[in-house]
Amino acid sequence: MAHAELITGIDIGTSKIRIAVGEVSPDTGEVAIIGLSEGESRGVSKGTIRSIEEVVLSIIAVKTRAEKMVGATLSSAVAAISGSHITAQETKGVVAIGRADGEIREDDVERVLEAAQAVSVPPNYEIIHVLPRRFSIDNQTDIKDPIGMNGVRLEVEAQIIEGQTSHIKNLTKAVGLAGFAIDDLVLSSLASAEATLSDRQKDLGAALVNIGAATTSILVFEEGDIMLVRVLPVGASHITNDIAIGLRTNIDIAEAIKVQYGATLSGLGRSTDEIQLANLDEREEGSFSRKYLAEIIEARVEEIFSMVDKELRSVGRSGKLPAGVILSGAAAELPGLIEVAKRVFRLPAGIGVPSGVRSAIDKLASPAYTTACGLVLWGHANLEPSGRPFGSGGMQGWSGLRLISEQVRSMVRIFKS
Numbered sequence: 328m329a330h331a332e333l334i335t336g337i338d339i340g341t342s343k344i345r346i347a348v349g350e351v352s353p354d355t356g357e358v359a360i361i362g363l364s365e366g367e368s369r370g371v372s373k374g375t376i377r378s379i380e381e382v383v384l385s386i387i388a389v390k391t392r393a394e395k396m397v398g399a400t401l402s403s404a405v406a407a408i409s410g411s412h413i414t415a416q417e418t419k420g421v422v423a424i425g426r427a428d429g430e431i432r433e434d435d436v437e438r439v440l441e442a443a444q445a446v447s448v449p450p451n452y453e454i455i456h457v458l459p460r461r462f463s464i465d466n467q468t469d470i471k472d473p474i475g476m477n478g479v480r481l482e483v484e485a486q487i488i489e490g491q492t493s494h495i496k497n498l499t500k501a502v503g504l505a506g507f508a509i510d511d512l513v514l515s516s517l518a519s520a521e522a523t524l525s526d527r528q529k530d531l532g533a534a535l536v537n538i539g540a541a542t543t544s545i546l547v548f549e550e551g552d553i554m555l556v557r558v559l560p561v562g563a564s565h566i567t568n569d570i571a572i573g574l575r576t577n578i579d580i581a582e583a584i585k586v587q588y589g590a591t592l593s594g595l596g597r598s599t600d601e602i603q604l605a606n607l608d609e610r611e612e613g614s615f616s617r618k619y620l621a622e623i624i625e626a627r628v629e630e631i632f633s634m635v636d637k638e639l640r641s642v643g644r645s646g647k648l649p650a651g652v653i654l655s656g657a658a659a660e661l662p663g664l665i666e667v668a669k670r671v672f673r674l675p676a677g678i679g680v681p682s683g684v685r686s687a688i689d690k691l692a693s694p695a696y697t698t699a700c701g702l703v704l705w706g707h708a709n710l711e712p713s714g715r716p717f718g719s720g721g722m723q724g725w726s727g728l729r730l731i732s733e734q735v736r737s738m739v740r741i742f743k744s
């Protein structure tokens with residue numbers, strides 16, 4: 328009997344590491360999530376690795392649990408990359424089609440995408456993705472997939488996503504030392520979008536906003552293309568800090584208060600409850616009203632959303648995305664977040680959870696797992712069954728906007744078994 332292939336996704340966040348394991352059915356080729364595990368992320372601060380050793384130990388703990396759950400050794404993974412060092416720039420590339428019949432083949436597309444990478448990347452930065460937006464052949468513009476068409480001149484408009492070299496090296500090193508060969512490195516918000524947004528939402532125009540502990544990532548789609556990629560250095564840990572200051576408690580208690588009693592004002596409703604701090608820690612004295620807590624939370628959430636809206640305005644999409652704003656990240660569980668999002672963005676808003684993937688695990692239906700699950704879906708769409716990255720063969724086309732850059736690939740290769 329043919330072996331079911333496993334695809335692992337690993338999301339190393341500031342507060343949590345999450346692993347999702349997908350199993351590809353040898354009969355149908357469909358992927359189902361069969362394992363999920365999460366654990367504390369130590370050694371990461373503000374989305375950046377501060378101690379390789381601590382991160383490696385944290386990854387091993389989560390990996391071991393995932394392996395127990397699926398009853399197999401996980402030897403390779405698609406890893407997410409994020410952090411406020413991520414930048415994006417627009418670029419163009421052009422090549423001549425030398426072939427007598429003028430038919431455009433996959434290697435021509437590869438060449439034009441390579442030409443598009445001839446931009447000035449800041450020192451100490453590497454290209455992570457080249458996302459083709461549209462192609463032109465001679466005078467014909469707005470082509471999504473040029474393979475098989477004819478012409479003498481092929482042009483591409485693309486978006487290049489770059490990350491800091493040191494961060495990429497530390498991340499690949501930590502994942503490699505924890506026992507994973509790296510199949511691919513994927514921008515975490517792109518992976519999240521893979522799991523949460525439908526093609527229709529991407530066509531109509533939608534923003535995916537992932538609220539993590541230390542970062543808020545924004546990805547805006549329109550007509551199926553990515554219009555904006557940003558990672559802001561603010562997140563739900565700022566809410567925790569505000570609670571610690573406002574209620575004069577330590578950070579750990581503030582975090583517990585947020586998760587257990589936190590809500591925005593509309594999420595709270597008419598509650599006038601007074602909570603004793605001794606409920607959370609018997610050494611603590613005093614109490615707080617849930618309304619005051621909600622006021623603290625609301626102020627910070629509004630501020631974070633206003634920062635996101637400013638980014639939407641920079642691409643002329645503030646209040647103008649018909650499919651609205653989709654919130655993900657563990658902090659999207661905060662009651663009442665959607666109402667604040669609707670008000671600040673003046674758009675429809677909802678919570679994004681992994682969809683379009685089979686799983687018997689209830690926990691998957693959570694905005695916290697969108698990245699890990701999206702990495703599995705990404706691997707399923709882009710990796711050949713042996714784990715070899717997609718792109719060197721096959722004719723699946725470029726419509727999925729994917730390509731890992733050669734520079735990153737060569738770093739990743741070091742850790743391949």
Ligand SMILES: Nc1ncnc2c1ncn2[C@@H]1O[C@H](COP(=O)(O)OP(=O)(O)OP(=O)(O)O)[C@@H](O)[C@H]1O
Nearest residue numbers: 340341342343539540541542563564656657658660
């Ligand atoms: N039920 C909950 N209600 C409200 N907030 C929550 C809940 N569960 C987790 N959070 C908050 O979500 C944040 C963590 O989100 P997440 O796990 O997505 O971040 P991360 O991936 O570790 O960080 P980053 O993406 O910034 O590197 C924490 O600030 C945590 O307090």
Ligand SMILES: [Mg+2]
Nearest residue numbers: 340341539540
């Ligand atoms: Mg995260």
